[in-house]
Amino acid sequence: MDSVAQRLSVVGAGTALELRGVTRLFGALAALTDVTITVRPGERRAVLGSNGAGKTTLFNCITGDFLPSSGTIRFFGEDITHFPPYERIRRGLRRTYQISALFPGLTVQDNVYLACRGVSRGRFSPLRPGQNDALMQSAETLVRAVHLASVKEQRVAQLAHGQQRQLEIALALAGAPRFILFDEPAAGLSPTERRELIEILTSLPAHIGYIIIEHDMDVALRVVESVTMMHNGRIFKEGPPQEIESDPEVQELYLGGGHE
Amino acid sequence: MSLTSPAQVQVTSPAAAARRWTARSWPELNNPAAWIVALILLIMPLIANGFFLIEIFGTTMILGIIALSLMFLAGYGGMVSLMQLTIAGFAGYMYAIFGVSGHPNISMGWPWWLATPMALALATIFGTLGGALAVRTAGIYTIMITLAIAAAFYFFTNQNYVIFNGHTGINNIATPHFLNVDWRSDIPFYYVVLAVAALCYLAVEYLSRAPFGLALQGVRDNPRRMAALGFNVNAHRVAAYAFASFVASLAGILQVWNYRQISPGSVGVEGCIDILIIAIVGGITRPVGPFIGALIFVILRTFALDFLVKIGLDGNRFRLLIGLGFLAVVFWSSDGMIGLWERWQRRNRSGAMQAKGTPGHG
Numbered sequence: 001m002d003s004v005a006q007r008l009s010v011v012g013a014g015t016a017l018e019l020r021g022v023t024r025l026f027g028a029l030a031a032l033t034d035v036t037i038t039v040r041p042g043e044r045r046a047v048l049g050s051n052g053a054g055k056t057t058l059f060n061c062i063t064g065d066f067l068p069s070s071g072t073i074r075f076f077g078e079d080i081t082h083f084p085p086y087e088r089i090r091r092g093l094r095r096t097y098q099i100s101a102l103f104p105g106l107t108v109q110d111n112v113y114l115a116c117r118g119v120s121r122g123r124f125s126p127l128r129p130g131q132n133d134a135l136m137q138s139a140e141t142l143v144r145a146v147h148l149a150s151v152k153e154q155r156v157a158q159l160a161h162g163q164q165r166q167l168e169i170a171l172a173l174a175g176a177p178r179f180i181l182f183d184e185p186a187a188g189l190s191p192t193e194r195r196e197l198i199e200i201l202t203s204l205p206a207h208i209g210y211i212i213i214e215h216d217m218d219v220a221l222r223v224v225e226s227v228t229m230m231h232n233g234r235i236f237k238e239g240p241p242q243e244i245e246s247d248p249e250v251q252e253l254y255l256g257g258g259h260e
Numbered sequence: 261m262s263l264t265s266p267a268q269v270q271v272t273s274p275a276a277a278a279r280r281w282t283a284r285s286w287p288e289l290n291n292p293a294a295w296i297v298a299l300i301l302l303i304m305p306l307i308a309n310g311f312f313l314i315e316i317f318g319t320t321m322i323l324g325i326i327a328l329s330l331m332f333l334a335g336y337g338g339m340v341s342l343m344q345l346t347i348a349g350f351a352g353y354m355y356a357i358f359g360v361s362g363h364p365n366i367s368m369g370w371p372w373w374l375a376t377p378m379a380l381a382l383a384t385i386f387g388t389l390g391g392a393l394a395v396r397t398a399g400i401y402t403i404m405i406t407l408a409i410a411a412a413f414y415f416f417t418n419q420n421y422v423i424f425n426g427h428t429g430i431n432n433i434a435t436p437h438f439l440n441v442d443w444r445s446d447i448p449f450y451y452v453v454l455a456v457a458a459l460c461y462l463a464v465e466y467l468s469r470a471p472f473g474l475a476l477q478g479v480r481d482n483p484r485r486m487a488a489l490g491f492n493v494n495a496h497r498v499a500a501y502a503f504a505s506f507v508a509s510l511a512g513i514l515q516v517w518n519y520r521q522i523s524p525g526s527v528g529v530e531g532c533i534d535i536l537i538i539a540i541v542g543g544i545t546r547p548v549g550p551f552i553g554a555l556i557f558v559i560l561r562t563f564a565l566d567f568l569v570k571i572g573l574d575g576n577r578f579r580l581l582i583g584l585g586f587l588a589v590v591f592w593s594s595d596g597m598i599g600l601w602e603r604w605q606r607r608n609r610s611g612a613m614q615a616k617g618t619p620g621h622g
Contacts, residue, residue: 063488065484065487065488084487084492084495085488086488086489086490086491086492087489088488089488089489089490090490094488095488097485101482101484101485101488102481102482102485103477103478103481103482103485104309104481105477105479105481106474106478106481113474114474114475114478114486114489114491115489117471117474117475118475118486118489118490119489119490122471123471123472123490123491123492123496124471124472124475124496124499125471125472125477126466126467126470126471126472127470127471128466128469128470129470129471151542170484171489173279174489190594210465256326
């Protein structure tokens with residue numbers, strides 16, 4: 001007889017993100033070739049690889065900025081291969097950008113408010129939020145959580161680089177994210193800001209999984225439990241951080257290969 | 261992480277709460293200059309005669325509303341549409357066709373209170389469809405598509421005699437009479453135009469801080485990120501066109517009540533570009549800009565002729581003056597008259613601060 005635990009093990013099982021044979025061509029150039037990745041809910045994974053390895057293209061295929069030339073993408077079991085980006089986001093997927101993609105003409109508060117509004121109802125609401133608007137308050141909470149409360153009325157164009165990176169992350173945390181794609185979140189951050197970033201990443205609720213692209217090994221290997229190495233648009237190696245770090249092939253190709 | 265304590269109770273007097281509510285949802289109401297302008301506009305019939313009331317201020321507000329619809333699209337949505345005058349003209353034509361005019365073989369003779377909503381609805385649909393075409397493009401291509409729609413409509417009205425009566429257009433269009441008032445006589449008409457202009461202005465101002473308007477500004481700043489936040493960017497753009505079309509068609513109805521006739525000349529490409537000039541000269545960052553631009557345009561159009569003749573030039577060169585003014589404003593301020601005004605205010609403020617600061621430092 002099955003035990004209750006065995007029978008119930010199927011509940012909530014399955015994958016957060018499942019890519020099967022994803023290929024993306026730009027003309028004759030294959031940016032991604034036959035990429036197959038499976039990520040469990042709550043799993044934290046780094047994608048490493050030199051420039052041009054196809055890491056950001058991978059993100060763009062997952063979020064729907066580009067459609068894959070072939071292959072399928074499933075998000076928590078649902079086939080999202082041909083969904084527009086906003087449908088994927090409304091299902092709990094989030095991403096940040098390597099180069100901050102913010103709304104420079106709006107205030108910090110309004111940026112975060114838009115992020116909260118985008119994944120809830122009333123996106124077309126013609127009514128201004130009132131004093132007790134729930135989304136306005138969750139936006140304020142989020143602004144405080146990334147230490148931007150002191151500049152919340154400032155326009156984003158006036159923020160310092162580090163603050164813009166913080167805001168970039170805040171936008172991806174709005175609503176109820178289930179899975180986040182971080183594209184080089186540490187780019188251009190000072191050592192202090194890096195420590196803060198690591199703290200944010202490690203203190204995310206356990207059910208939120210993520211994939212992080214990061215060149216800084218100190219950051220990447222400290223916040224993940226598995227690593228995927230990419231090279232020339234293909235998956236090159238997968239495994240836990242220690243294994244990847246000590247792999248001679250990987251070292252030759254990436255870590256010791258004269259890259260920054 | 262519990263950063264807010266829900267149990268925390270704010271103790272404030274109701275008056276203070278009300279003040280804060282006003283300050284937050286209508287910060288514009290705290291501007292004394294706005295109240296002064298509103299008061300002057302309200303008592304204008306006591307100051308100005310019929311010519312000024314309608315030819316200057318009425319026309320200014322009607323053109324201002326059309327330019328406001330462009331300001332909404334361009335300033336908040338980043339979409340420069342050259343078909344706003346066309347949408348207004350479409351509404352005017354529809355009013356003439358469904359309502360009563362001197363052409364009984366064309367006009368269907370509906371009363372104004374049926375013809376008006378019909379015309380508004382059809383023109384809004386027309387503009388929304390045009391917008392749905394235009395949102396597939398960006399930047400200069402949006403301008404080209406909307407210009408093409410404007411030019412096509414102009415030539416169509418010129419050549420179609422069955423519905424649009426070709427080059428002559430439709431004349432002697434009936435205007436509303438009810439409650440024993442002729443609403444086209446100067447003073448009532450002025451107040452009708454003022455009320456519509458004020459409503460449109462307040463609606464745009466209000467929307468700019470509502471989720472719909474904020475999202476539109478997000479689409480302007482970064483459409484790709486908006487999609488990555490869960491927004492259907494094109495749906496937002498089309499909705500913006502729908503709203504702007506409704507605003508423009510309101511002005512179209514007022515325009516046709518004003519002139520009691522409409523012809524292809526009312527929807528010419530030249531006029532479409534005038535609307536762009538009005539919006540740019542006034543400034544497209546705030547809804548008050550188009551009205552300032554319209555006032556400058558109407559004053560130049562009305563008085564430049566006399567002025568030019570007086571200094572011995574051909575009066576028909578008033579467009580030259582407008583063009584030079586346009587160049588000057590665009591050259592010195594990327595943000596029209598509003599930009600110049602704001603810069604002047606900033607300079608005054610920092611000057612005052614310096615003046616105040618010097619003795620302390622000395």
